[in-house]
Amino acid sequence: QVQLVESGGGLVQPGGSLRLSCTASGFTFSDHGMAWFRQAPGKEREFVAVITWSGSNTNYGPSVKGRFTISRDNAKNTVYLQMNSLKPEDTAVYYCNSDNNWGQGTQVTVSS
DSSP, X not given: OOEEEEEOOEEEOTTXXXXXXXXXXXXXXXXXXXXXXXXXXTSOOEEEEEEOTTSSOEEEOTTTTXXXXXXXXXXXXXXXXXXXXXXXXXXXXXXXXXXXXXOOOEEEEEOO
């Protein structure tokens, strides 16, 4: 079955960086676009970034554009989210997504 496993979350100070990873199994990873979403307490799930199957095209939500970078390694069945210049409002659970499949999420907390 399809599995998406996120890792790399944690506590970071404002202005810091984190890199999230999502390792996929159970489907042909290189055939599928991949995305990141996030959900903060009391808020709806929000689109963060998406990358095409080849990695040649990406798109970002307006609140993260210019600070976050999505990338993928098809040889490792892994998609990444590099997060720089983190702000307290980036605090959320971050989810990996492919089609209708979701990971369990990884918590990112930005706080001093």
